[in-house]
Amino acid sequence: MNRTDRLxxxxxxxxxxxxxxxTADRLAEAFEVSVRTIKRDVSALQQGGFPVxxxxxxxxxxxxxxxATLPPVNFTDAEVSGLAAAVAAHRGEPFDDHARAALAxxxxxxxxxxxxxxxxxxxxxxxxEAGTPRDARTRRAIERALHEQRVLSLxxxxxxxxxxxxxxxxxxxxxxxxxxxxxxxxxxRDAIRxxxxxxxxxxxxxxxxxxxxxxxxxxxxxxTARPVADDG
Numbered sequence: 001m002n003r004t005d006r007l008x009x010x011x012x013x014x015x016x017x018x019x020x021x022x023t024a025d026r027l028a029e030a031f032e033v034s035v036r037t038i039k040r041d042v043s044a045l046q047q048g049g050f051p052v053x054x055x056x057x058x059x060x061x062x063x064x065x066x067x068a069t070l071p072p073v074n075f076t077d078a079e080v081s082g083l084a085a086a087v088a089a090h091r092g093e094p095f096d097d098h099a100r101a102a103l104a105x106x107x108x109x110x111x112x113x114x115x116x117x118x119x120x121x122x123x124x125x126x127x128x129e130a131g132t133p134r135d136a137r138t139r140r141a142i143e144r145a146l147h148e149q150r151v152l153s154l155x156x157x158x159x160x161x162x163x164x165x166x167x168x169x170x171x172x173x174x175x176x177x178x179x180x181x182x183x184x185x186x187x188x189r190d191a192i193r194x195x196x197x198x199x200x201x202x203x204x205x206x207x208x209x210x211x212x213x214x215x216x217x218x219x220x221x222x223x224t225a226r227p228v229a230d231d232g
Contacts, residue, residue: 003041004140006031010041012101014052014064016108021055021063075106077117081125084118088127092134094173094180094197095143134197141203142182146170149210152184155202156195163201168193169210171218176225185213192218 010031014022024042028035042062045052051065075083083106087099107115145152152168168184171192175181180197192213 008097012104019063021061023061077114077121080118081121084122085125138203141205144205151206151208151210153204153206154200157199157201171213172215
């Protein structure tokens with residue numbers, strides 16, 4: 001497990017622990033790293049704004065603020081299985097890590113009976129993951145640039161196989177024709193471009209704020225297209 005994946009997993013483990021928390025020794029054992037590594041990881045989470053704090057003294061450890069956890073939720077087993085199927089089908093796609101983290105939060109606060117029924121139903125839903133996964137670091141850089149509205153530096157391979165370097169202002173992500181695209185303003189071309197995510201060979205989120213480009217300025221979407229967030 002690389003450090004980025006471990007930070008995600010550590011955050012969710014602390015959320016699941018709730019006010020009881022987890023000791024550094026127990027976390028180190030669970031993630032098969034040293035206590036010093038756990039302390040560095042917790043410090044990184046704190047610097048990123050995650051509300052985790054240390055409890056001193058015997059039996060102390062790390063716990064998260066109550067505001068970072070969910071209250072009990074009343075999803076049915078079929079509803080949770082629907083979420084799990086959607087998350088599984090989305091594996092390796094944009095915001096996949098965040099979707100799995102959200103599902104883990106829901107599962108952690110469900111009553112045991114509903115969770116067991118959901119798991120039984122989930123065994124009857126199969127997802128083929130035979131496709132080649134995208135580079136997780138590139139995907140996360142794209143997600144971060146879009147989320148934080150920062151300029152994205154990327155390497156792109158066109159249809160002829162030519163590699164170019166671009167600096168872009170991300171506008172939105174779009175899935176069409178069975179493929180994901182980053183729609184962005186290319187500073188080198190001074191124009192809106194659709195970048196096929198499978199042709200982005202490397203990406204880095206810069207510290208430079210991106211231009212605020214309204215989605216509407218890109219053009220009229222197809223009649224069958226709609227945003228994930230439905231204001232209606």
